[in-house]
Amino acid sequence: MLYLVGLGLSDETDITVKGLEIAKTASRVYLEAYTSILLVDQAVLESYYGRSVTIADREMVESNSDEILRDADKEDVAFLVVGDPFGATTHTDLVLRARELGIPVRSVPNASIMSGIGAAGLQLYNFGQTVSMVFFTEGWRPSSFYDRVKENRDIGLHTLVLLDIKVKEQSLENMARGRLIYEPPRYMTVGQCASQMLEVEEDRKEGVYGPDSLAIGAARVGGRTEKFVAGTLKELCEQDEVLGSPLHSLVLLGKRTHELEHDFVREFAVDRDNWDRIWKADYQGQ
Amino acid sequence: MLYLVGLGLSDETDITVKGLEIAKTASRVYLEAYTSILLVDQAVLESYYGRSVTIADREMVESNSDEILRDADKEDVAFLVVGDPFGATTHTDLVLRARELGIPVRSVPNASIMSGIGAAGLQLYNFGQTVSMVFFTEGWRPSSFYDRVKENRDIGLHTLVLLDIKVKEQSLENMARGRLIYEPPRYMTVGQCASQMLEVEEDRKEGVYGPDSLAIGAARVGGRTEKFVAGTLKELCEQDEVLGSPLHSLVLLGKRTHELEHDFVREFAVDRDNWDRIWKADYQGQ
Structure with missing residues (x-):
């Protein structure tokens, strides 16, 4: 078996x-x-x-x-x-x-992280499709995630973004020389993800989300040191120290929200007044 | 704590x-x-x-x-x-x-069933929002699930349908008389769910799905007697005996499918020729 x-x-x-x-x-x-x-x-x-x-x-x-x-x-x-x-x-x-x-x-x-993310306080029923975010390089900035986030956002759903990990990677030089020497593992942070998302929005300009869109950064979900930080994408660019060590994930909120979600997630907000203001203006009752 | x-x-x-x-x-x-x-x-x-x-x-x-x-x-x-x-x-x-x-x-x-359903062989990334199906009664046939399934189908995503369970229910008579006598528990089957879905399509007629839409019936997911049956909604109306005892769930397929999903799920098909035919005509490469 x-x-x-x-x-x-x-x-x-x-x-x-x-x-x-x-x-x-x-x-x-x-x-x-x-x-x-x-x-x-x-x-x-x-x-x-x-x-x-x-x-x-x-x-x-x-x-x-x-x-x-x-x-x-x-x-x-x-x-x-x-x-x-x-x-x-x-x-x-x-x-x-x-x-x-x-x-x-x-x-x-x-x-799975796909259900464990429920601990952040958003209803699992209100999640659309899950997307992945890879490390961008100079020449490679795939943005297919953006189209899927748009599909979710268009119908008001939350999006779980799973973040890239790189383990057992070879440098180009080591690969070319056939040397089995591996780079240290790399784990994408919430801050890197939020920045890359904002970069892509600046390129594509379809208004799928913006610096003031609400999101939740999650670290070590399900672990004893689990940590959530809620804020705008702009705020989440700067929260890696608060979130701490890997693994990180990010949830971009959809507008079809429930009052319970507000109450639950608010506890994790970087800036509660800002959270309440944006929630009220852009999310509540949408 | x-x-x-x-x-x-x-x-x-x-x-x-x-x-x-x-x-x-x-x-x-x-x-x-x-x-x-x-x-x-x-x-x-x-x-x-x-x-x-x-x-x-x-x-x-x-x-x-x-x-x-x-x-x-x-x-x-x-x-x-x-x-x-x-x-x-x-x-x-x-x-x-x-x-x-x-x-x-x-x-x-x-x-959770929301991740455990991955064992049926559909990619969890391709699921949209989850919906619930309640037992219809003479006067109460809520169809809000239909709008959500439509949203998922419009963008090609699979839909997990969670099925009603009724435990510790009182009959109207016992409730009226204040008698704490409870009815035996009831668990919705895949067949009941598929029938109710088709009933609602007949009412609403928006063509969100039909008798030939592909779906998977799941029973006792994660258990030693886990069972999956794949087929059209019409076929799944008649598979309760094959599926066996509770709990059941159902997945309605979206059209954004992957060849691996076909190969994996085909194994569970009621009628493999029919499955292949409909897959090829309506799902493959959509």
Whole structure:
């Protein structure tokens, strides 16, 4: 059996009891470690499960999935995924490959950022499609997210923006020389995301949102040091220190809001008077 | 401290290790049992936690929350919620009340149907807003869900439809006579939901979907007997026996689909030829 086991969002104790049993007893355990990360290290997980864990990087999962699936028709293999196993496309591929090989698959769900973000106080019913934000470079500033945010905003819905992480990256020079030297991991912050969003609005000028649009910055959702900061996109450009260490996410508010959402989120506002003023003018009763 | 603890979707072992520790050691434990249910009884949970658990019905949570919060500034109170604690509005109220009373709150996330539905093979990124379907009665057939499905469909997105459950309901007669006798619980099936959706389309005639629109029926998501059936809405009117016992949910497909979604979901189709034909004609590359 191939078990896809969700690890939840934060530390080693966010695994479910059912998932932990599988992680302890499976023949082999892989940890998918490139679409998201836990806030604890591999060593912590290994000590918690009482066994070694193999890191499965993108290359392994995408090009060498048969190694992961080896003998899984006869024994149990656990593939651990941060959050919920079905958050990312890659794992769909793995399941399809297992099916081709006649390997039974079972998944153990867990918290995903897509539901965990509810802790910020916005109603999950009022979220539209989720978008991703990648690190912009000089020549590459993809703005397809902007069209999707526009679709959500046009019908009043909130948008969860998932932020890029870069792990096991090679510099161009090291790649050219074939040196397996990796750059330190990078995690996009709420401030970087808010700035990039405002840059794209300045380019596209369709008025999908602006510096005074309300948003929530989220850090370490589901963890003991979970932190939310609410404010305008402009305000959120400058809140990275308050938010602290990774992972960060951002929610851009839609205008179809509920009074309870106002009351709940206001607690996190950088500037409550400003929050109330903009809410009243642009969001309330829209 | 007030702990809001997610129980996940299926049985007693879907709680996280962190959540279990809280359920075992808190001074008092409440179980919210009216917006969703686990697939196991209260007695199983009590034996698993090694303690008694108080059922918190809607009346208690909405009208008597101060009893739940009593002394939570000095001791730990656990409020257990099926799925993730922030799936339903009611719990937002409870947190706001705790804040008023100066009681610290912490939540322990878990799988929600809103992310768990990813196991059906549709990309979570491609879901629009979630809607709810209530049991229609002679005089009450609310169709606001239809407008929201339309908004999602207009931009090509999938829609998760959450199905009504009725627990601790009184008959009108018993209510009138003040008799605290409750009807047996009722859980809407995929077949009932699909029929009601088609009824509303026949009334409203805006062509938001029709008998040949593709959908997925889901039963016991995240459980050992999880079951998905894919087909047209018309086909899904007749699949309740295949799907089996509660809880059920339904996903209406949007037209912005990915080939991987086709390959993954096809496995669950009532009639694969029909599925392929409609997919190719109406969904692929839209």
